[in-house]
Amino acid sequence: MxxxxxxxxxxxxxxxxxxxxxxxxxxxxxxxxxxxxxxxxxxxxxxxxxxxxAGRDPDAAEERSRTLRADFLRLLALGVPPSRAELILGTGGSGGWRGDDPAFARACDAVSAASAPYGHMGQIRLTPARVARFLEELGKQGTTLVAAAAAAGVTPAAIYQRRRRDDDFAKAMDKARAAART
The missing domain is CATH 1.10.10 (Arc Repressor Mutant, subunit A)
Known part of the structure; x- marks a missing residue:
């Protein structure tokens, strides 16, 4: 041995x-x-x-949620933004988890704050190239806004902020979404 x-x-x-x-x-x-x-x-x-x-049955159904939450926190600790962590895990569940579980929300906030030096420090601008990439992805059938934003390297919040203040961008988003439905 x-x-x-x-x-x-x-x-x-x-x-x-x-x-x-x-x-x-x-x-x-x-x-x-x-x-x-x-x-x-x-x-x-x-x-x-x-x-x-840890003394639990790894094949029990309730362990799936616990494992996903732990993996989500691990990704946050590595500096991965929450929206990208959801894509990596294949779930849109962390937002729901945060609302359902105040302790988990506090844990997410604490881990994100502790990992800030390892994540992106500056603001990511919606450059013309990023806008084009976002709209291209959004125009693909089945692509969500979160996935399109991640592909362009920006946050969904940045997309929504831009949409609110830029009518041309909002129209381009609507056009891309319409193209994805056809």
Missing amino acids: TDTAQLTARQTNQLITALRHGQALDLAAADLGVALPAVWAAARTDTRLAIAL
Whole structure:
């Protein structure tokens, strides 16, 4: 048993099964011939294993929401803007989570504030090139405003602000949306 050996997918699944059935971690690891440092290393990137190590069933339905929230916070900590984090995770749910859960909203705000030095520090301008890219993406069938804004490298808030103050931009958005529907 070596401390640096990586767990195979089979060993990880067997370990999770043993933990779900109430076996002590040290005994389960020993039965599989893996050292605890290898388990800790695997848990850094294996969410199911981390959940099992926390004493919960990683296959339970409620763990999906908990995992998505944790992944959302991780992305915020890396300096990813919330709208892009939603796209990465394939969910538009963080806004709903924030409204449904004040503690999660405070956590998001705290993580965003702590990661500010790692995110974009300056304001991203809606340059003509970014506007063109946004409108091009918005004109594609099935593309949301959030996805089009992310593709152009700007926030949805910047798009909405521009739309409110620029009638020509608003008309161009409406035209792009109409093109996407045909």
